[in-house]
Amino acid sequence: MSDAFVHVTGVTKRFGSVVAVDHAELSIPRGAFFSLLGPSGCGKTTLLRMIGGFATPDEGEVFIDGERVTELSPNRRPTNMVFQSYAIFPHLNVFDNIAYGLRKERLTRAELARRVDEALAMIALEGFGARRANELSGGQRQRVALARALVKQPKVLLLDEPLGALDRRLREAMQVELRQLQKSLGITFLLVTHDQEEALSMSDAIAVMSAGRILQVASPRELYEQPNCREVADFIGAMNFFEGTVVARDGASAVIDAGPIGTVRAASDVAAGTSVLLAIRPEKIALVRTAVPGAVAGTVAATTYLGERTHYVVAVRGRAQPIVVSAQNADAVSTVAPGESVFLSLSEGAIVVLPR
8 A cells, every 4th residue: 555645546436327436546645735626527526525435435445644444434534624615504603613523522611712712813713703604705704614624633634626616816815825724734635626727826736637537646837847648738728739740769859740830849758650749838839020940930810918918829821720829928019910920939848749
């Protein structure tokens, strides 16, 4: 068995003929902020529920801190969960919501009050104990749900899209707070989200899921810079794809015939004669008005101004799909207008070679 703090091995869950999770393998270090990322229906919440004990695997095992917990009920696992709906009890005030799980521990009144006060301080809601749920903002309710889960001092905190109900500005602020809280507590956080920016900004490592399978587990930077397949590359951020064939090897690089965009070089160990898929991020393509060696000629079809940057949609002769370029907007620099001729420069280090 792995020495990981949370270890999932061969876990499969079926609902009738639908395979919701397909032989998942996962190892999460102690004290990590780990995310399960993927589109709706990919199996990430089902996997989270099996780690938390709210569902039982049809196959495979779940271990937490070296203990096999596969069949244990949620209340017997060293975990607690924060749900997307928060599940705050409307008939209880903030103090009693947070104290709810503690009351079963038969603590003295003084100890109960101390633990709740510590939890309120942890979420920066000192003095809010007497407030009722309907007197709280969305962000405050989210903090109360966090405090209610953390006051039980779990080894693993499970978060099922806890920021999904918040508006964008509040969600971004809570992402920072949640990450800082995790760092200060040092416990393992396991987040489920479909929001790639949320996962990239908060996580030490991310597992990308699709159709019940874990496609890649890596750091945010590695997922973005070196995806291992088209599905991951397409889900994490924007990406341009080009088909090509390796025509020669040159040391650690492959020389690739990419059709309408010409011959390019990219770091790869793929053998000559192999068909490949090339991927390049929009911000890693340089858009210039004058030709440079190796540049691809094109015509700007559309532009989208986004404040700090502009997205350009560039049509290239012989290519059905346009190429998307993202460029930072510098002071006093005018953008290129639709209809103008431009040149696109693709550097070797920006191109990722994927299997076809």
